[in-house]
Each structure stands twice: as C-alpha cells, then as structure tokens.
Amino acid sequence: MSHVRVLGTGGTISSRSGEEYRGATASDDAALLVGEAGGRIEVCATDVLKTGSYLLTFADLRVLQRAVAEALADEDCAGVVITHGTDTMEESAFLLDLVHDSPKPVVLTGAQRTADSPAPDGPGNLNDAITVAASPAMRGCGVLICFAGEVRSARGTRKARTWSLSAFDGGTVVATVRDQQLHQVAVPRRFPPLPAPGERFDRTRVEVVPCYLGATPGVLSHVIDEGADAIVLAGTGIGNAGIGFGEQVERATRAQIPVVLSTRVASGPTVPVYGNGGGVDLVDAGAVPSGDLNAYQARILSALLVANGASADGFREQFYCYV
Numbered sequence: 318m319s320h321v322r323v324l325g326t327g328g329t330i331s332s333r334s335g336e337e338y339r340g341a342t343a344s345d346d347a348a349l350l351v352g353e354a355g356g357r358i359e360v361c362a363t364d365v366l367k368t369g370s371y372l373l374t375f376a377d378l379r380v381l382q383r384a385v386a387e388a389l390a391d392e393d394c395a396g397v398v399i400t401h402g403t404d405t406m407e408e409s410a411f412l413l414d415l416v417h418d419s420p421k422p423v424v425l426t427g428a429q430r431t432a433d434s435p436a437p438d439g440p441g442n443l444n445d446a447i448t449v450a451a452s453p454a455m456r457g458c459g460v461l462i463c464f465a466g467e468v469r470s471a472r473g474t475r476k477a478r479t480w481s482l483s484a485f486d487g488g489t490v491v492a493t494v495r496d497q498q499l500h501q502v503a504v505p506r507r508f509p510p511l512p513a514p515g516e517r518f519d520r521t522r523v524e525v526v527p528c529y530l531g532a533t534p535g536v537l538s539h540v541i542d543e544g545a546d547a548i549v550l551a552g553t554g555i556g557n558a559g560i561g562f563g564e565q566v567e568r569a570t571r572a573q574i575p576v577v578l579s580t581r582v583a584s585g586p587t588v589p590v591y592g593n594g595g596g597v598d599l600v601d602a603g604a605v606p607s608g609d610l611n612a613y614q615a616r617i618l619s620a621l622l623v624a625n626g627a628s629a630d631g632f633r634e635q636f637y638c639y640v
C-alpha cells in the first residue's frame with residue numbers, strides 16, 4: 318500500500334527540555350512524533366539519527382542520504398519526510414537535492430518550539446510535510462522544506478529567523494499547505510543529479526571565511542596552511558573582501574585549492590564589479606563566483622564536487638553548471 322516514509326534525525330521537533338532545565342535535547346523517536354499525523358495517509362516512521370542539527374557531520378549526512386535513497390527505492394513509498402533541526406536544515410536539504418534522482422518528493426521539516434513546549438509547532442509542520450510528500454503535484458519538485466505552511470525549494474532557502482515560527486526565507490515558494498490541502502504556486506528550477514557522495518565526503522574539509530569591516534586575511538591564510546580542500550569566502554556586499562585577501566586567494570589558487578566567492582548578504586548574486594580588493598580582483602586571483610548560492614549552500618556543493626574527485630579546473634566548470 319502506498320505510504321509516506323518519515324525519517325527522524327532529531328532537532329527541536331523531537332527535543333524536550335525536561336523538568337530540570339539543562340538545555341533541550343533530541344529525545345522523541347520518529348514513531349512518537351508521527352502519532353496521528355497524516356490523517357488518512359499511511360505513514361511509516363524510522364529513526365536515522367537523533368541529534369541537534371548543529372552537531373551534524375558530513376558522515377551523518379551521508380548516512381541520511383543513503384536512508385533516503387533506500388526509502389525512495391521502495392515502490393510503495395510515495396515520498397519521504399525528514400524531521401530535522403532547523404539550524405542546518407538548508408545544508409542537508411541542499412545536499413539531498415543535488416543528488417536527488419527520483420520524481421518522488423523529499424520534504425524536510427522541523428520545529429522552532431520543543432515537543433514539550435505548551436504550544437509546539439512541530440505537529441502541524443509534520444502534518445503539512447506528510448501532505449506535501451504524498452501529493453502527486455509535488456512529484457518532480459525535488460527536495461523541499463515545508464515550514465509554517467510554506468513549501469520552499471531546498472536550493473536558496475535559508476534559516477532567516479531564530480525565534481519566529483516562520484523560520485525560513487529564500488528559495489522558490491513552490492506551494493502553500495494548510496489543513497491537509499496543498500496549493501501549488503510555482504515549479505522549482507531543477508538540475509541534473511550529481512553522483513551521491515562516497516566515503517571521501519566524510520573527510521572533505523571546506524571552510525567558510527567571513528569578510529567584514531577591518532577583516533585581516535589571517536583566517537584565510539590559516540585555512541590554506543591547514544590544507545582545506547576548498548574555501549568559500551562570505552564576501553561583503555556583491556562579493557568583495559578587504560586588504561590582502563586577493564593575495565591569499567592567489568596563493569590558494571596556485572596550491573590548487575578552489576576558492577568560491579559568495580556573500581554574507583541574505584539574497585542576490587555575487588558579481589565582480591569593484592576593484593581595489595573587490596570582486597574583480599578576487600575573480601582575477603582565481604575565485605569562482607557562487608551565483609545566487611549562499612555561502613553555506615556553496616560550501617555543500619563545493620564539498621560534493623571535491624569528494625566526487627573534481628580537479629581544480631573541473632571544479633570550476635562543474636560549479637558553474639550548478640549555480
């Protein structure tokens with residue numbers, strides 16, 4: 318019988334603070350979370366991980382990716398829901414989206430309030446996500462994030478609010494959902510699936526280096542010396558960096574370490590416009606503009622390309638195909 322598979326990974330949706338408040342920790346398993354959610358939709362629940370998403374590693378992500386692939390391969394499975402912490406949901410969702418090669422939807426959801434709060438938002442979000450995963454209209458839409466009644470493409474979505482129940486912004490709003498009814502409003506842009514990461518992904522090190530007023534290139538220089546596999550600059554504005562960054566980008570490029578130029582700004586592309594250490598100089602020094610990808614999603618794409626064996630030149634070419 319056709320069903321939706323719910324994969325639990327932890328996060329606030331499964332967390333409880335307990336009586337002696339020592340900080341909320343992931344505790345509820347997926348079956349407990351599901352309860353009556355989904356109404357008449359058949360739901361099967363499995364635990365994959367049980368942790369706060371701020372603790373996840375690339376090795377964990379690969380475990381999750383394999384669990385998703387296994388669930389999707391079941392011909393009775395109409396779609397997959399993943400319960401996940403919101404802190405890094407956009408990163409897990411994007412990795413899963415980059416390698417997604419099925420028409421079935423994969424939908425991540427979570428909560429801003431713990432399961433034992435007086436008014437938890439998790440049950441409603443999970444109910445909505447199950448509706449989305451079971452919906453034939455969502456076939457072909459890839460990996461989605463369903464939160465506070467909105468369904469967004471994995472690509473481009475970011476956690477924008479720490480406290481509000483509407484935690485996410487960005488991406489393409491593909492649908493809205495309420496009371497087990499879905500209204501599609503857009504079709505997300507899709508890319509050909511990349512190969513799923515192998516064991517090398519677990520050891521791949523891609524660092525994000527922030528740029529800010531008065532920043533020195535010390536951190537960038539350090540991660541080059543430490544042997545990062547790739548580096549993402551979270552540049553200022555449209556993609557700029559301060560004094561001395563260009564020389565370090567050149568040094569990384571000579572050492573065959575790809576440098577991606579993203580931005581610390583919430584939305585918009587990086588474009589080489591300015592000189593004197595601006596984007597024009599950084600790109601001349603070898604940096605690859607990240608298009609519309611934010612620094613953390615650019616890091617996920619970079620790690621996947623490196624782990625799948627891209628050379629420095631291959632990296633540049635492939636990166637451009639996915640932004």
Ligand SMILES: NC(=O)C[C@H](N)C(=O)O
Pocket residue numbers: 327328329330368369370371401402403404405427428429430
């Ligand atoms: N709202 C949340 O889920 C945040 C939590 N710290 C996590 O990412 O696991």
